[in-house]
Amino acid sequence: MTSKNSVSFEEALNKTGFGKFNILAFLVSLSLIMGMALEVVSVAYLVPASACELHTTTAQQGLMAGAPLLGIIATSHCQGYLADTRGRRKVLGWSMCVAFLCGACAALATNWIVFCVLKIMSSAALAGTIPLSISWLSECTPQHKRSMMVSLTSTMYLITTGTMELSCLSLIYLKYNLLRYHNCISVLALPVLQLEFSYYIPYLNIYFSSWRLLNLIFASGCAVAAMAIFSSYESPRYYLRMGKDEDALEVLREIFTLNTGKKAKDYEVTSVYLGEDTGVPTKGMFSSIMAQTIPLLKPPLLKNTILISVMFVIAYAGTNAFVVWLPFIADSIMKAKEKGEDMSFCEMLESTQNTTVTESTDCSLNSFALLTVFVSSMLIAVVNIVLSAVINYVGRKRMVIGVQLIAGIAGLCISGANSWILSTCCFIVYLMGTVNFGFISTFSVDVFPTYVKAMAVCLTLMVGRVSSFVGINVIKNLLTTNCQVAFYSFAALTFVGAFVATLLPNDVKRSKGSTDAVST
Known part of the structure; x- marks a missing residue:
């Protein structure tokens, strides 16, 4: 009976159907990409908003705006290695947590150098967000719907950055008092940046003002994404690759239950195999990286x-x-x-x-x-x-x-x-x-x-x-x-x-x- 119901992973995933779980997984992927976009792209809008308080020159503002790119390039390779050896869900979840902490701390930056360092750290944590989120999504999606779901994830990045562009527009209106079209631009930055408050923090010798609050709001997207991915399942394909066949089968049963509304015992598959090369086991971090x-x-x-x-x-x-x-x-x-x-x-x-x-x-x-x-x-x-x-x-x-x-x-x-x-x-x-x-x-x-x-x-x-x-x-x-x-x-x-x-x-x-x- 076991031999009869032992199928390849792709066939086992197809048998789970396409429904509620896949929509939720798609939304989780969107939250990850949105969190990454809000944190990484936010520097383009926070840099000019913080210029007066941090007393930055044009050259310093250029370094601040370019900081995220340095972090992303520096850790992309490492994030890929960790995801293949430690799991997609775990790496994505903890990366979002680190990004939120570093991004939120940037709201308390005492000068532009501290701001740059914290933004490099947050972007370094987010370097693998897009590739890992689409890898995780693809490994949880039946093949006949995979291309559509993965390609649709690009939409969230476009919408997020586009909305932030409109937020930048509101910032420029505020800065130059061009409020003739204020009804068209009230999105995210407008209601925050027009708040007139300034709280002195004696231990840091800074004033907590509207741009710092906006920084916290942008960073909060990572916190939401972290909660979303930690509430999800690990990729069953990753489990199979690591030899955890029972864990993979359990996840497939849960997906089947969510998609079909049936009980887990109704899932016909009792044994599943990966059906592809799983690589050569290695010991030691350097050897493992080379093997990947x-x-x-x-x-x-x-x-x-x-x-x-x-x-x-x-x-x-x-x-x-x-x-x-x-x-x-x-x-x-x-x-x-x-x-x-x-x-x-x-x-x-x-x-x-x-x-x-x-x-x-x-x-x-x-x-x-x-x-x-x-x-x-x-x-x-x-x-x-x-x-x-x-x-x-x-x-x-x-x-x-x-x-x-x-x-x-x-x-x-x-x-x-x-x-x-x-x-x-x-x-x-x-x-x-x-x-x-x-x-x-x-x-x-x-x-x-x-x-x-x-x-x-x-x-x-x-x-x-x-x-x-x-x-x-x-x-x-x-x-x-x-x-x-x-x-x-x-x-x-x-x-x-x-x-x-x-x-x-x-x-x-x-x-x-x-x-x-x-x-x-």
């Missing part, structure tokens, strides 16, 4: 490691770098339009920069431009939801290729269009290439075996993040000196991404009436 890393750098995994890393490099260095400078681009376009001159998209960017450098002393951002950034972020989030809903019908490989091609064509048209409005529309379409972050991630969680999966996702993302630093600096310089080269060259890079995507593994589907996986 080396398989990714040699056949048969090397090809997928390179392909997915290249895709993330193209996505981060190209499309994502433009997203970072979206407020600057939108601000330049709106300020150029205020002059009433008939100029092309690139001429607007270059003329605004020249004016800023030679004539203007106003460094504030155009309020309508920031509202445009928020709308663009929400639009991309909606597109991500739509594409995620149809990915199983189109195929994720075709989806990635199609998005890259459309984004590349739009990128070529930006500087070539005669109308700045048409160029702006093309630019927004180009930015929609960011939806491929989620789709590329679906390959990561499928093509790597469980024992190196978290490490693989963390490493490939880390490579992309490092390239993002280069892309951000190159694009900023090109936008203000040779705008056309910026769009043509990075559009060409997007086409390269479409070609590389053709080399990605084929989609895996299930034939009707069968539980065996077949390649399309």
Whole structure:
């Protein structure tokens, strides 16, 4: 009887169904990503708000804003190793706790150096949040719904950062007393930053004011995420990889009960096997780290490691770098339009920069431009939801290729269009290439075996993040000196991404009436 009901993990997971548990797991993943986004991205808004009290210079503010990137790059590899050897749920939970403590303590920073150190520590704890959360979610989701659920997680990051952009808009309105449109911007920062209070803390010799309270609010997202993940189950796939077959089976029974409403004894599976390479057991931390890393750098995994890393490099260095400078681009376009001159998209960017450098002393951002950034972020989030809903019908490989091609064509048209409005529309379409972050991630969680999966996702993302630093600096310089080269060259890079995507593994589907996986 046991032999008859001994099935592979994928089949056992499919037998649990898709329902209440999967929705809750998805919400947990969203809370993790939201907590990470609130804490990491918050520096962009806390830095200017704290400038007066901390007496920071422009250079110091730049270091404060860049602090999270240092923490994320420094610990990505370590987080992948810990998740593969200690468990996804445990690492995610404790990482969120550490991030909350460090992030909350930043609200009591006595100077900008302490603020930087605490933000580096909190971001270091959050380095693996996105890759680990999608790994955990994928290992708890049946294969036929996996790509859709994983790709949808990108929506939460887009919505969170977009909402924070609107919060930044409210900060700028408050700072420059531009409250004519206050009804449109009352979201998060507005009701907090307009509070007029200041409590002196003698032991620290600081004043607890509104920006410190806002810092606590941003950090609280990590606390909520920690409670959510600790209330969930560990990945049954991880349990199997660690040889804890009974624990894995118990989790599968609980998932079955939540999804179907039936009793655990009605779950037909009595024995489950992983059906993949589980790696070679090692002793010692260094040997263990090497055992988790080396398989990714040699056949048969090397090809997928390179392909997915290249895709993330193209996505981060190209499309994502433009997203970072979206407020600057939108601000330049709106300020150029205020002059009433008939100029092309690139001429607007270059003329605004020249004016800023030679004539203007106003460094504030155009309020309508920031509202445009928020709308663009929400639009991309909606597109991500739509594409995620149809990915199983189109195929994720075709989806990635199609998005890259459309984004590349739009990128070529930006500087070539005669109308700045048409160029702006093309630019927004180009930015929609960011939806491929989620789709590329679906390959990561499928093509790597469980024992190196978290490490693989963390490493490939880390490579992309490092390239993002280069892309951000190159694009900023090109936008203000040779705008056309910026769009043509990075559009060409997007086409390269479409070609590389053709080399990605084929989609895996299930034939009707069968539980065996077949390649399309």
